[in-house]
Structure formats: structure tokens, C-alpha cells
Amino acid sequence: xxxxxxxxxxxxxxxxxxxxxxxxxxxxxxxxxxxxxxxxxxxxxxxxxxxxxxxxxxxxxxxxxxxxxxxxxxxxxxxxxxxxxxxxxxxxxxxxxxxxxxxxxxxxxxxxxxxxxxxxxxxxxxxxxxxxxxxxxxxxxxxxxxxxxxxxxxxxxxxxxxxxxxxxxxxxxxxxxxxxxxxxxxxxxxxxxxxxxxxxxxxxxxxxxxxxxxxxxxxxxxxxxxxxxxxxxxxxxxxxxxxxxxxxxxxxxxxxxxxxxxxxxxxxxxxxxxxxxxxxxxxxxxxxxxxxxxxxxxxxxxxxxxxxxxxxxxxxxxxxxxxxxxxxxxxxxxxxxxxxxxxxxxxxxxxxxxxxxxxxxxxxxxxxxxxxxxxxxxxxxxxxxxxxxxxxxxxxxxxxxxxxxxxxxxxxxxxxxxxxxxxxxxxxxxxxxxxxxxxxxxxxxxxxxxxx
Numbered sequence: 104x105x106x107x108x109x110x111x112x113x114x115x116x117x118x119x120x121x122x123x124x125x126x127x128x129x130x131x132x133x134x135x136x137x138x139x140x141x142x143x144x145x146x147x148x149x150x151x152x153x154x155x156x157x158x159x160x161x162x163x164x165x166x167x168x169x170x171x172x173x174x175x176x177x178x179x180x181x182x183x184x185x186x187x188x189x190x191x192x193x194x195x196x197x198x199x200x201x202x203x204x205x206x207x208x209x210x211x212x213x214x215x216x217x218x219x220x221x222x223x224x225x226x227x228x229x230x231x232x233x234x235x236x237x238x239x240x241x242x243x244x245x246x247x248x249x250x251x252x253x254x255x256x257x258x259x260x261x262x263x264x265x266x267x268x269x270x271x272x273x274x275x276x277x278x279x280x281x282x283x284x285x286x287x288x289x290x291x292x293x294x295x296x297x298x299x300x301x302x303x304x305x306x307x308x309x310x311x312x313x314x315x316x317x318x319x320x321x322x323x324x325x326x327x328x329x330x331x332x333x334x335x336x337x338x339x340x341x342x343x344x345x346x347x348x349x350x351x352x353x354x355x356x357x358x359x360x361x362x363x364x365x366x367x368x369x370x371x372x373x374x375x376x377x378x379x380x381x382x383x384x385x386x387x388x389x390x391x392x393x394x395x396x397x398x399x400x401x402x403x404x405x406x407x408x409x410x411x412x413x414x415x416x417x418x419x420x421x422x423x424x425x426x427x428x429x430x431x432x433x434x435x436x437x438x439x440x441x442x443x444x445x446x447x448x449x450x451x452x453x454x455x456x457x458x459x460x461x462x463x464x465x466x467x468x469x470x471x472x473x474x475x476x477x478x479x480x481x482x483x484x485x486x487x488x489x490x491x492x493x494x495x496x497x498x499x500x501x502x503x504x505x506x507x508x509x510x511x512x513x514x515x516x517x518x519x520x521x522x523x524x525x526x527x528x529x530x531x532x533x534x535x536x537x538x539x540x541x542x543x544x545x546x547x548x549x550x551x552x553x554x555x
Contacts, residue, residue, distance in 0.1 A: 104462065107132065107169045107194070109155030109185050110176035111142045113431060114200065114225070114451045118173065119146045121459055125546050130164050155185040158192070167193030171462055175200045175454075186219045196220050196465060198458060204344045223457060225450035230345035232453060233427055234353075236446045237334070237400060239317075240425040241326045243307065243445055246478050248489045248539050249518045254317055255285075255478075255487060258324065260306045265323070272298035281525040282312040282320055283515050285541040286485050293481045295511045295543055309480060309487075311515045311539065313523045331425060332356060335398040337384035337414050338405035339366045342429065342450070346402070347374050358393065360384030385410055387417070400425035408432050415445075452479075460488075463548035473549060475537055487515075487541045490550035494534040497551045504528030507555045512542040514553075 104127045108115055111133035119142055123129045129148035132155045133139040143150045153160035155174060166172065172189040174182035179201045186199040198221045201210060207227060214222045235245045244257035260266045266274070271284055275298070286309035287294040287302065294300065302308065310320065334350055336343055339361035350357050351374060358378045361367040367381040382389045384405070395401075401418035403411035408430045415426040427446045460477035476489035492499065498506060503514060503526055517524040518537035524530060532538055532550075540553055547553065 104128065104170040104465070105165070105168050106130070106171045106173065106462065107161075107164050107166060107189070109133075109172075109174040109182070110200075111135070111138045112175065112177060114175045114454055116142050116146075117433075117451055117455045118175070118458060119148050121455060122462060123148050125459070125463075127462065132160060132164060154181070156181045156188065158188060161185070161189060161192055169194040170196065170465065172197045173458060174198070179203045179206060183213070183217065183219070183222075187217050190218050190220075196461075198223065198461065200225065200454065202226055202341060204341060207345070221461065223454055224345075225454040226341035227345045228453045228457070229342045229429070229448050229450040230349055232448055233342075233346055233402060233446075234349045236427060236448075237331045237425065239321055239326075240329045240331055240400070241324065242321070244309075244480075246480075246487065248476050248487075248516070249521070249523075249537055251314065252518055252521060253311055253313060253516045253523050253539060255309055255311045256317055256321070257307060257309050257480075258321075260302055260304050260308060261324075262304045264304060266302045266306075266308075267304040269302050270298070271296055271300045271302070274302075278323070279312070279316060279320055281316050282310050283513065283525070284308050284310050285487075285513050285515050286481060288481050293484045293543065295485070295513055295541060307481075309485075309541075311541075312525075329424060331399045333398045334358075334400045334402060335395055335418075335423075336360070336402045336404060337411075338403065338429075339363070339370045339379070340404055340406060342404050344370065344373070346404075347377050351376055356398075358398065360389070360393075385414060390417075396421040396423065398423060400427070402427045402429075404429045463546070476539075485541065485543055486545075486547065487539065488547060489518075490538045490540065492532055492534055492536045492538055492550050496532070496534070497554060498532050498538075499534055500531055502529050502531055506553075508553050509542070509544055509555050512540060512544055512553055515539045515541050 106127050107130045109132045119131055123146050131148055132151045136152050139150045151164050166189050172194040174185045176182055182199040186197040190197050197219050199219050201222045210222045242256045242258050246255040287296050288307040333356035336359045339359055360380045362383045364381055367379050371379040401423045403414040405411055411428045415428040418426045429448050456477055460474045464474040473491050475491055478487045516539040517526050
């Protein structure tokens, strides 16, 4: 597919690398020559210096031939204007990143009235991700499918857990018949396990199931009473703006630390019920004065990744049971040991995964998306994908045991009429079903591609 990307920031660079690796024809538009050259040096793409909201620049990039246009500059206004122009000049599908909280309540109206196909807000998405992860404090990560019909938890198998040395077939037969252990990360290896796989302490496992059954599984790990009732947030940026609203709706006891007086005052004025402390959230003396250690969860959302890592480690040290750490710089994952951290949120990855889902959908579908949800897990080595099954699919009306599916691929769940089906060998897939698959196979863009 021909894809034009405007903006070579963190998200733009990530998209260029990921989408070019998937075989797409990428043209990147960026005003700063030096920044453009840096991205071009690491990606097999075309580059063009200029303003993405300039009609002549768009024409030079052959906008009329673009299948997808993506605007992710630092300016919401440029993203909006360039997307509108791209659509008028012939781009088939347009995506604009819009981050300003002032626009948040108007995104759907703006999208409809301006003709932009998708308007995405990474900070808002990050806030919802954080909220989901507060529900299971000991879970390392929580993802959802089909509007929370099915969820996926990442948990650590601890010493003395009943899961240690348990064969997966026994897990199904004796414990949870409708929960699937679909990924096991052991040291640096990632497995899509079969029934004979034996779990070990220290494994990080991803399990899928419906909410009620996952809650029972979670309780079986000894976490039944660990509900989050109070949250301390360090940093009052855009994510905090959206998250504060969500947490207040949940009646959370909330305290926010912000070193910038203007930001602190603005948040306090916006949310009268929020307890906003103007001060340095990395100052241990201030944290002690404000009884930081008494909170159930610490969410580190400053603009400096290293500060966030240190804050979460400190929170662990003083006994806070849930930490969520914002990290934007992916290189840190390779430089630091994150064993002391729990949940990590990376806004640019959330948006990149969404855009990649959209791109893959439109490779095989001109009129509607066939991929409902896509998550790249375990350092992007595994993908969990929710496909919408078309009427002409090769997988329909065939018992699952007779489907010749690819190796290292699991059919985790079938969702039919908003009801989750934990599939057995005799179950079949029907048109309009949603099928959740977990695989190490790369770049799947259609449910038919699960077959050999």
C-alpha cells in the first residue's frame, strides 16, 4: 500500500519503521531536514522536506495515489488541515493525531464534519489503558477485545504458586476450563504453548477469558482483596488530564503531584475534587509529608522517562502495591532492568498498534475494517488479533479440529452476538463472528491467513 506520513517525531519514526517492514510503500514528509535524514537512515522509505499542510508538497508526494494518509506532527492544527487537504486531493483514508484536551470532546464531530476518517488521541488511549490495568493490581498488563467481552491478563508466576510445575492440560481439566494460557515468556524465550507445556515459577504468562472467569483466576493467585482505592500520580501532563476524569468517576482517592505551578493550578481548577499538590514529585521529603506510601497505586507520568522509572522503583520500595510507569523511549527497554517495574505504558506504541491494525485491515478490504483489535506483545514478538469474519472466508463452517492452521498460532476465543465462546475442536466459525487469535506469525491481515 502507498502510505504518506507527515511528521517525523517519535510516533512518525515508529510508524515508518513498522509499516515499511510490513512491505508498504512509505513517503515521509517532514519540515526539518536533519530530523528527516535521521529517519531515512534507519528506514527503507522515501522522504520529502516540507510542510504537510502545503498543497504543493502533498501533490509532490503523489497524494492522489495514497491509500492511507497519516498526520502525526506536534501540531494538532497541521494534522487536521493536512488530513482535510489530503482527502480533498484524493487520499483514500486519512488519520490525524489530535492531542489537545480542548478538542477531546469534539473529536467525533470534527471527524464527521471535516471528513477525516480517524482522529486519534494517544494520551486519552493511554488513560484508558491505565484505568484497565488498575482493575487487576498484580497483573503486569491488561488488554481487552470486543468492548471488554474478552480480556487478556499478563501475570507473573510466583514461587510456591499452584501454577509452578503445572502442565497446561491439567490447568484446563482441574482448574479453569474456559481460560486459555496463550503466551508464556520464559527468560528471553517466548512460547505459544500446547497442552503438554509445563509452567514454571518466574514465567510471565498471558491468559485470555471473560471478565468473571479471569476474576476467579486472579483470586486463585491470592490477589482477591487487592482492590485499588487510592492513587498517587506524579506529573500533570495530558495523560493526567484524561486519567483524572476517569479516576474521579470511579470515586478514587486521588492525589496529583506537579512541579510546574501553572499546570498544577490549571488541573486543580479543572477538577475541583482532585487533590493537586504543587511540588516536586521526585522529592522524597515531600512524598513523605504527603503520605505517599499510604496510596495503593503510583502512576509515574512525568515528561522524563528516567524519573518515571526511579519513582516506580521507589514506590515499590515503600510498599505501594501497584506501579504504572510511562516510558516513551523504547531504547530504555534494552538498557535497563525493568524487573522491579509492573505495568509500563507507552503512548506512541498504543497509537502505532492502532494505526498498523487499520493499515492491515485495508489491504484486503476496501470498504470496511476486518481487524477489530491488534496488540503486539512480549516485545512485539507475539500478536493478538481480533478478526471480523467475512461471509466468503475460507475458515467458516469447518470444525476447528479440521482447520489446517499455521504453527505457533492459537484460536483463543470466538465472539458471536457479543457472547464469548471458548472453542473446542467441534466448534465452527460463522460469518460475522469475531475470532481472537494469538500468534508469532508476522503481518497477518486477514482471518484466511491463519491457514497454512
